[in-house]
Amino acid sequence: xxxxxxxxxxxxxxxxxxxxxxxxxxxxxxxxxxxxxxxxxxxxxxxxxxxxxxxxxxxxxxxxxxxxxxxxxxxxxxxxxxxxxxxxxxxxxxxxxxxxxxxxxxxxxxxxxxxxxxxxxxxxxxxxxxxxxxxxxxxxxxxxxxxxxxxxxxxxxxxxxxxxxxxxxxxx
Numbered sequence: 278x279x280x281x282x283x284x285x286x287x288x289x290x291x292x293x294x295x296x297x298x299x300x301x302x303x304x305x306x307x308x309x310x311x312x313x314x315x316x317x318x319x320x321x322x323x324x325x326x327x328x329x330x331x332x333x334x335x336x337x338x339x340x341x342x343x344x345x346x347x348x349x350x351x352x353x354x355x356x357x358x359x360x361x362x363x364x365x366x367x368x369x370x371x372x373x374x375x376x377x378x379x380x381x382x383x384x385x386x387x388x389x390x391x392x393x394x395x396x397x398x399x400x401x402x403x404x405x406x407x408x409x410x411x412x413x414x415x416x417x418x419x420x421x422x423x424x425x426x427x428x429x430x431x432x433x434x435x436x437x438x439x440x441x442x443x444x445x446x447x448x449x
Contacts, residue, residue, distance in 0.1 A: 281444070282433075286332055306439075311344065323347060328355070330354070349369060385404070406429075411436075
């Protein structure tokens, strides 16, 4: 099975306040994200993280990511670029891409950290899964909420109960 998530922002204390996350501290946020992830994802599953894995990469973050089930793929987000120089970071992922096209149960899916208004296959029922905008009520969210963008989905943890989702879950 294939799952999608984005904007974990591990080890980012201020994200709790910035996105109004319902956690008292980082430890609780990390625990909830880990428990939710491992309740739905098995070791046989694939998980596409659509950017912004963490704010700091250290032994704690590395161990945390290793304990998350599934084969992890990274779509590079704005907070991930600096960590790509570190082999230990890169080794946590089966693949690392800026932009990726995959097949999910014979459905074409475009993965990119940033929301885009038109993507390859936009007029042919291709799906776009993105992150970056968290739970903000900005222009991008307003545009993508319109009916003509019904095939675009925000995979951010802030709008998905801090749990990876399948494409079918997004569609439904």
